[in-house]
Amino acid sequence: MSTATRTATTARSRTDSPVAAATETAPARFPTLDEVRGRNALRAVVSRGIVGLSLRGPDGRWTGLDADVARAVAAAVLGDAEAVEWVASDPAERLERLVAREAELTVCNLTWTLGREAGWPVLFAGVTCYDGEGFLVRGDSQIADPAQLAGARLAVQAGTTSAANLASWYGRRGLAPVEAVAFATPARTLAAYASGECAAYVLDRTALAGERAALPDPWNHRVLDTSISREPMGAAVRDDDPHWYRLCRWVLQLLTAAEHQVDEAGPGHRAEALAEAARLAGPHGPAVGLDEQWAARVLAAVGTYADLYERNLGGASGLGVPRGLNELWTRGGLHYAVPLH
DSSP: OOTTTOOOOOOOOGGGSTTHHHHHHOOTTOHHHHHHHHHTSEEEEEESOBTTTBEEOTTSOEESHHHHHHHHHHHHHHSOTTOEEEEEEOGGGHHHHHHTTSOSEEEEEEEOOHHHHHHSSEEEEEEEEEEOEEEEEETTSOOOSGGGGTTOEEEEETTSSHHHHHHHHHHHTTOOOOEEEEESSHHHHHHHHHTTSSSEEEEEHHHHHHHHHTSSOGGGEEEOSOOOSOEEEEEEEETTOHHHHHHHHHHHHHHHHHHHHHHHHOTTOHHHHHHHHHHHHGGGGGGGTOOTTHHHHHHHHHOOHHHHHHHHTSGGGTSOOOOGGGSBGGGTSSBOOOOOO
């Protein structure tokens, strides 16, 4: 794979890793874990570039919520959150490359659906971001509701659920069908919308916030308030290794559980709360091939789910996407922290 689609980390000695001992003694029943450690890098499928989710910067470093989820897994497994080889992919290839064993994890604004999990040899380890299909339109268009776009040409990314969502939403309402024009990459889709070829750009609303920010005049564009679907974006793995699936699932759960722990502890007690979350989760590491310090490494490297969201999508990112459904359940959202004990 060319360096244009994958950024390999600098080679490092396995003996320098804090998980070296666990690496040498890991049972053969952990095939994916053994492969990742043997390579000393996690391979993660990400998008070719969406601000806030996964985007390669001028310095070659990938940023975004999806990228940080991959870093969390790398920190747990390898003791180094930067030990990731980024497999940048078009939407239509996100699962193909995982199944073809080009990667061990897909975190690529991918919606968890029955069709995907039943139709591919994959499992979704959990939800990374709750979202919904939205519409990016020009600020001077006077469009306030998706119904006003009936019959229009709309830009979508090939390999996503957007076209099916559009057909369902407009069809149920007896509206003129829209023409969903599919493009292979986010860049081509955005260009088609920006040029006026299409009246709107249809994608998950969180992703649209990043796409809007990538325009030369973002202030002249807006995302409609209406969502026309449910889009739980998730992290996917192959279904042939239950231990790897379980490992990735609990890394995701740790992020939410640690945020809840911090909330419960109250202001001024963050350090103690994170230590407690790591203490509760740590002893279960050996069951999936990890040592007992795995949770402490994850939290030190990427923080809690609140930290991931704030720096990539929230106020600190410049996007200012409200958490909404991505709040903890205690704050009216859908993220529920499964107990760590």
